[in-house]
Amino acid sequence: xxxxxxxxxxKRMSRDTRRRVAHELGSLLRAQxxxxxxxxxxxxxxxxxxxxxxxxxxxxxxxxxTACGLSVxxxxxxxxxxxLDVCAKHDVxxxxxxxxxxxxxxxxxxxxxxxxxxxxxxxxINRLKAHPRADRLFSGILAVIDPTFDPEIVYAYFxxxxxxxxxxxxxxxxxxxxxxxxxxxxxxxYGMWMMKIADMYISDPEPFRCRILDDxxxxxxGGAGSKEGVGLTDYGILVIDTDGTIKKNDTLKxxxxxxxxxxxxxxxxxxxVSIATSAEFDTYHRSQKPSSAICQxxxxxxxxxxxxxxxxxxxxxxxxxxxxxxxxxxxxxxxxRDRLAPYIxxxxx
Numbered sequence: 001x002x003x004x005x006x007x008x009x010x011k012r013m014s015r016d017t018r019r020r021v022a023h024e025l026g027s028l029l030r031a032q033x034x035x036x037x038x039x040x041x042x043x044x045x046x047x048x049x050x051x052x053x054x055x056x057x058x059x060x061x062x063x064x065x066t067a068c069g070l071s072v073x074x075x076x077x078x079x080x081x082x083x084l085d086v087c088a089k090h091d092v093x094x095x096x097x098x099x100x101x102x103x104x105x106x107x108x109x110x111x112x113x114x115x116x117x118x119x120x121x122x123x124x125i126n127r128l129k130a131h132p133r134a135d136r137l138f139s140g141i142l143a144v145i146d147p148t149f150d151p152e153i154v155y156a157y158f159x160x161x162x163x164x165x166x167x168x169x170x171x172x173x174x175x176x177x178x179x180x181x182x183x184x185x186x187x188x189x190y191g192m193w194m195m196k197i198a199d200m201y202i203s204d205p206e207p208f209r210c211r212i213l214d215d216x217x218x219x220x221x222g223g224a225g226s227k228e229g230v231g232l233t234d235y236g237i238l239v240i241d242t243d244g245t246i247k248k249n250d251t252l253k254x255x256x257x258x259x260x261x262x263x264x265x266x267x268x269x270x271x272x273v274s275i276a277t278s279a280e281f282d283t284y285h286r287s288q289k290p291s292s293a294i295c296q297x298x299x300x301x302x303x304x305x306x307x308x309x310x311x312x313x314x315x316x317x318x319x320x321x322x323x324x325x326x327x328x329x330x331x332x333x334x335x336x337r338d339r340l341a342p343y344i345x346x347x348x349x
Contacts, residue, residue, distance in 0.1 A: 001172055001254040012048055013242040017267060018056045021240055024272040026063025031273045036236070038064070041073035043242070050082040057090035071095065071139060075109065077117055079124030084131045093139040095167070096125055100154040104146050129162065140165030140209065147181040147189040151196040158208060165209035167227075168197065172254045175314035175324050182324070191328030195335045202339050216336050219303045221344070229308040232301070234288045236276065244268050246275060248284055255313040291320050298322075304329045 013021070025038060038060065048056065060070060072087065076096040087094060098121055099105045106116035128138050141163045143154070158166050170190050173179025181189055194212070201207050215225035225231030239247045239259070244267040252259040261280055263270070275281050290296070290306025298304070306312065307323025314321045323329065 001177060003253040005253065006043060010242045011043070012052070013056075013244075015052070015055070017242070017244045018052075019059055020244065020267045022056070022059040022063045024267055025060065025068070028272040028276060029064050029067060032276070035064075035067040035069075037069045037071065039071050039073060044075055044078065045072050046074050046078035046083060050080070050086050053083060054086045054089070057086065057092055061090055066091070069093070073097065073142065074124075075117065076121035076124035076128075077111075079127050081127060081131065084128060084133075084137060087137055088131070088133040091136070094128060094137055095139045095142055096121065096128070097142045097144075098122075098125070099143050099146065100149065101157050104149045104154070107146070108144070125161070125163075138164055140167060140211075142167050142169065144169050144171055145181075145190060145193060146171075147193045151193050152200065155197055155200045159204075163208050165211060167211040168194065170308075170311070170325055170328070172251060172310060173324055174255060174311055175321055177254075179311075179324065185324055186327055188327040188331050190325055191330070191332040194328070194332050198332070198336055198339065202336075213336065216303065216333060217340060220333070220337055220340055225305070229305065229311075231303065231305045232289070233305075234285065236281075236285055238272070238275065240267055246270065246272075249309070251308060251310040254310050256315075257313070257318060287319060290322070292322050294322050294326075300330065300333055303333050 029035065040056075046053070057070065070090065070092040072092060072094045074094055074096055076098065079094070079096075084094075086092075097109070098118075099107075099109065102116065102118040105118045105121070109117050109121075111117055128134060131137055141158065143158075143166050145168055171179040171181065173182065175185055178184070179190070183189065197210070198213055201210050201213055211227050212230065215227045215230050219225050219231050225233055228235050228237075237249045239250045241247060246261065246265040246267060248259040248261065250259055261275075261284070263280065265275060288309055290301070290312070292306070292312070295301055295304075295306045304323075304326075307325055307329065309319055311323040311325055312319040312321045
């Protein structure tokens, strides 16, 4: 959505910065006494290469042990056996960004020369699936939805590819800059698309896992969600850029308010413990809870959770709005509830 702050950042995190990051994460773990997830994403984290990844994972594991999950979100282009061996050595999982067949994936995911990447991603996935530790290494696919493309084709594609899970994501946007493929705030293209995925998913005797639908079903049945953006579980997300700068959730870059904290925080000079216990972080953390009066009065709030913070933005009143996907979420939740109705009735009986 126009953010180009990455152009001023190093392509790779330096060794000194990596060591400082590992130390600070270890200190945070010991201070708060409960584990968290550590995710390398980007950009492209595999640009570090096998040797530097091995070094980084080694110092991370030395600091956090096995308490914290380590994972990599990759575009898949640079997946090689040597890198997979390093990930297996340190019990690091990989998720690959793949939006579907070539005709949908290559519309947006091209390289710096504007060349399509789908074939390279599939080559990386095949290497991942062929690794002896593939069952542990391959956590799944991250797929951004294109509501103009047939969801049945997308679902069948991922089934044929044999992926363990798919995390379908709504495309970023807000009330003042609508997501691609959404005609208006009141329209429900994304919800209708996911309804069709839900029908195939629920009817499939051997489906891949679908994180958003699993969470919605758990929430509708009285359980808790695990995915940011649904339910009322909140997340203490911090992002550390390659230069060591500490930011809020990077999805906030898609709004004019941005992802920066008020202070010039960098891992080289500020501890993560001091940030996590600061008033500014507390305000940021609490902002995940929807503040809109519309959300507060909604009977679906415990299920929807108000959506992602970045999707609530509107010029004039910031994040004090329902998600721009409110209409989409309402019809999707109602549809999944209807599909679950026979099971809910049998439990009540």
